[in-house]
Amino acid sequence: MAVQHPLQTLSRTAMADQQEEQDAVIVEEVTKVFTKSRPWLPWQKGKEERIVRAVDHVSLRVKRREIIGILGSNGSGKSTLIRILSTLLIPDSGRVAIFGYDVVRDEAIVRRLINRVSVEASFFKKLSPMENLIYAARLYNLPGRLARERIVSILERLGISAARIQQPLEDMSRGMQQKVAIARAFLTAPILLLLDEPTTGLDPRSKLDVQAFVRELREVHDATILLTTHDLEEAEALCDRVAIIDQGRIVALGSIDELKREVMHQVGLPDLASMHQVFMHYTASHRITEEDILRYGSWERAFEALEAMREEEE
Amino acid sequence: MIFTPLIHRGRATYAFFERNWNLTKRYWAWEIVWLLYNIVNALSVTFIGAAAEQITGAKVKFDTNSLLLVLVIGTSVWSYLSVTFDGVTDIINMERWEGTIEYTFMAPISRFTHMVGSCLYAVAHGLLFTLIQLLIIAAFFHIDLSHANYLSALFLLLLGSISFIGFGIGAAILPLLYTEKGMQMSFIVKAVLLLVSGVYYPISVLPGWMQPLARISPATYVLEGLREAMMQGRPLWSPEIWSCTWPLILTGLISVPASIYAFSLAERYAKRTGKLKRNG
Numbered sequence: 001m002a003v004q005h006p007l008q009t010l011s012r013t014a015m016a017d018q019q020e021e022q023d024a025v026i027v028e029e030v031t032k033v034f035t036k037s038r039p040w041l042p043w044q045k046g047k048e049e050r051i052v053r054a055v056d057h058v059s060l061r062v063k064r065r066e067i068i069g070i071l072g073s074n075g076s077g078k079s080t081l082i083r084i085l086s087t088l089l090i091p092d093s094g095r096v097a098i099f100g101y102d103v104v105r106d107e108a109i110v111r112r113l114i115n116r117v118s119v120e121a122s123f124f125k126k127l128s129p130m131e132n133l134i135y136a137a138r139l140y141n142l143p144g145r146l147a148r149e150r151i152v153s154i155l156e157r158l159g160i161s162a163a164r165i166q167q168p169l170e171d172m173s174r175g176m177q178q179k180v181a182i183a184r185a186f187l188t189a190p191i192l193l194l195l196d197e198p199t200t201g202l203d204p205r206s207k208l209d210v211q212a213f214v215r216e217l218r219e220v221h222d223a224t225i226l227l228t229t230h231d232l233e234e235a236e237a238l239c240d241r242v243a244i245i246d247q248g249r250i251v252a253l254g255s256i257d258e259l260k261r262e263v264m265h266q267v268g269l270p271d272l273a274s275m276h277q278v279f280m281h282y283t284a285s286h287r288i289t290e291e292d293i294l295r296y297g298s299w300e301r302a303f304e305a306l307e308a309m310r311e312e313e314e
Numbered sequence: 315m316i317f318t319p320l321i322h323r324g325r326a327t328y329a330f331f332e333r334n335w336n337l338t339k340r341y342w343a344w345e346i347v348w349l350l351y352n353i354v355n356a357l358s359v360t361f362i363g364a365a366a367e368q369i370t371g372a373k374v375k376f377d378t379n380s381l382l383l384v385l386v387i388g389t390s391v392w393s394y395l396s397v398t399f400d401g402v403t404d405i406i407n408m409e410r411w412e413g414t415i416e417y418t419f420m421a422p423i424s425r426f427t428h429m430v431g432s433c434l435y436a437v438a439h440g441l442l443f444t445l446i447q448l449l450i451i452a453a454f455f456h457i458d459l460s461h462a463n464y465l466s467a468l469f470l471l472l473l474g475s476i477s478f479i480g481f482g483i484g485a486a487i488l489p490l491l492y493t494e495k496g497m498q499m500s501f502i503v504k505a506v507l508l509l510v511s512g513v514y515y516p517i518s519v520l521p522g523w524m525q526p527l528a529r530i531s532p533a534t535y536v537l538e539g540l541r542e543a544m545m546q547g548r549p550l551w552s553p554e555i556w557s558c559t560w561p562l563i564l565t566g567l568i569s570v571p572a573s574i575y576a577f578s579l580a581e582r583y584a585k586r587t588g589k590l591k592r593n594g
Contacts, residue, residue: 034588083591086420090585112422122413124333126340131333138329139421141322168340184417 023097024192024224025062025085030055030094032080054080056248057094062226065218069239070228073283073307077248078228079119082196085226086116098192115140115190119197121177125170129155129180132169133187140188147187154183158209174201182210186217193217195227199234207231211238232275244282252282326423330431331438334401337408338439349443352396353450356389359514360451379458380545386451387540388514394444394471395478395533396504401436402482403500405429406489410497416590425578433479440475459544466543466550470536473562477532480569481507487573487580493589507531512538532565 036050055077062068072078083089084096087107096103098110123132130151137147155165158179169177178201185193195214199207211234217223229235235242236256244252244259252259256275263273263281273281284303292302338345362369363381370376400407405428409415418428485503489496510524511517511533517525528534539558542548548555584590 080588083416083588086416088416088420088585088590089588090582108422108424111420114420116417116420118416120413122417124337124412124414127333127336131336135329135333135336136417136421138325138332139418139423141325141422143325 022063023061024064024066024099025060025226026095026097027058027060027081027085028095030058030081030084030091030096032077032084032089032091053248055084055091058245058248058250059094060243060250060253062224064224065222066240067214067218067225067227067238069235069242070226070245071230071232071235071242071279071283072228072245076245076283078245079196080248081245082116082118082194082226082228085192085194086114087111113190114192114194115185115188116194117181117185117196117198119200121169121174121181123169123177123180126168128166128168129160129172129183130165132180133184136184137187142188150187151183154186155180157213158183159206175203175206178202179206179210182213186213189217189221189223191221191223193223193225195225195229197228197230199229199231207234214238232279236275244279246283252278323423323427326421326427327431327434330428331435334404334432334435334439349446352389352393352443353447356386356393356447356451357454359389360385360455364455382455382457383459383545384541385514386448386455386457387537387544389451390444390448391533391537391540392508392513393447394440395508395536397443398436398440398475398478399482399485399500399504399507401439402429402433402479403486403489403497404436405432405483406486407497407500410489410493419581419590425581426574429479429483429574429577433482436479436482437472437475441471461547462544463547463549464543466548466552466555467540469550470539470543470555470558470562473559473566474532474536474539476566477562477569480566480573481532483573483577484569487577490577490580490584491589507533510534511536530565532562532569535559535561535565 031053032055034052034054036052038049058077058081060068070078070081080089084091085098085103087103087110090104099113101109101113103110124135127135130148133151133155134144134147137151138144142150152162152165156162160176160179160183164172164176169180172180178198182198185195193214199210202210214225214227215238218225225238227235227238239256241253241255242259243250252262254262259278260273260275263269263278264271267273267277267281269277280303284306292306296302296305360382363378363385366372366378366381367376406415409418481503485500488499488503492499506527510520510527511531512520512528513533517528517534520528535558539555539562542552542554542558546554
């Protein structure tokens with residue numbers, strides 16, 4: 001057996017440390033399982049204990065200033081992964097480090113570095129955008145006057161007029177509320193921004209506004225961005241790399257171009273695969289049989305039907 | 315710089331105070347409804363005192379003023395404890411209701427700062443609410459307050475607030491862990507606390523098994539102390555007020571850190587089991 005020279009070991013450790021320093025996010029073998037326990041009251045009998053493996057041995061590294069997309073069907077584990085990174089969930093096993101800080105052990109430091117936009121705009125709906133955002137700004141240690149200036153500027157850039165800023169959020173459309181949620185994350189200029197389907201419900205123009213803002217956040221504030229989305233065009237427009245997650249596991253990881261080439265070779269397509277084909281290939285191809293295609297009329301319809309069944313089961 | 319974390323804490327504390335004040339302003343109609351409900355409730359209880367001679371058919375002269383004072387103090391403490399306790403348990407209840415709990419728990423602040431901000435507002439809100447109620451009730455009855463020692467009363471109410479906050483934080487664990495029924499469970503905690511504390515009666519009339527519970531409830535000492543201060547005019551340094559002060563100091567010293575510790579354990583459990591995700 002070859003014996004390693006101590007210096008060799010040291011330099012490898014140093015190299016690993018250097019690599020870690022360059023990585024904004026390190027996810028190593030992370031698993032999260034949810035258990036819905038069996039009811040103990042006699043009249044609730046019949047309901048069974050349910051175990052859902054939401055994230056299953058996921059490993060991922062995100063470089064500083066990278067925009068990485070996480071693509072997956074509903075219930076694939078995208079949001080659970082984002083919650084683990086946001087310190088809102090504790091993983092059952094594995095390790096997550098953000099800029100070298102462990103999300104469980106160094107939770108307080110990690111929370112200073114991140115912000116998140118989730119698919120539902122969570123606000124005090126009776127309060128105005130200004131009241132909601134001032135509250136958020138103070139929690140992130142921004143002085144009131146500076147926060148007010150930034151809020152007006154960000155909201156105006158996102159197409160929310162000054163007159164609407166003081167009105168209750170409940171009077172705004174879902175798309176407008178989502179823009180305020182995006183403004184909340186931008187306001188605190190996080191160095192890791194976690195975007196969980198941020199443009200769901202936005203009109204095409206608003207989507208472009210948000211995408212421009214995401215790029216600006218990277219250029220101006222050196223932010224690293226992790227984005228989960230259903231919108232394949234958005235992923236293509238924004239992401240340097242994409243990870244495809246299915247049933248809690250990462251099934252593909254690479255640049256858009258690499259994934260398209262890979263699928264072209266695997267399926268034997270004459271041209272580069274489309275992003276739609278890439279997504280379908282990794283998330284559904286193994287589950288859809290010839291029989292399903294015959295039953296539902298086409299591959300896409302079979303996919304939709306199976307997705308609907310899976311959501312119903314969940 | 316050493317002051318930076320302190321400035322951040324100050325800003326975050328103010329953020330909760332300001333947010334809750336903004337919510338109170340936006341939900342002004344609810345505030346009026348609750349105020350009216352509490353006033354009507356307090357009036358109906360206090361009228362029992364005014365009618366005591368007629369109800370009992372007493373032949374001898376009844377000390378109606380004392381009975382009225384006992385009931386007015388009881389209704390006021392009931393209101394104050396309810397508003398303060400609800401304000402504290404709203405640390406979780408309101409966030410669940412609005413769906414903002416994940417954002418607040420993700421913010422770079424300690425849970426202690428979060429609680430201090432929310433509790434300060436709860437106390438201020440409770441004091442203002444009770445003062446308005448008291449002024450309106452006083453207009454209905456000719457209560458003799460010539461002997462009242464207001465300083466002792468205010469001192470006991472504020473000292474008792476520390477323990478109410480401790481118990482409130484403890485009760486806030488329920489909606490944190492039980493997303494659907496936790497809010498109702500916290501109402502039960504508040505109601506039991508008042509029942510065993512002699513809100514309209516001396517605790518000696520309670521069944522024997524209830525009396526030890528009364529002795530660990532801070533509301534018992536607040537009620538007893540307030541009655542001594544308002545009815546007998548006892549000063550702060552009197553043995554009667556001291557006999558209520560030291561148990562309140564003790565319950566405050568135990569309940570606040572114990573509840574914050576229990577809350578931190580519950581928060582960790584919620585993060586392990588994914589209970590922060592669901593909104594009530």
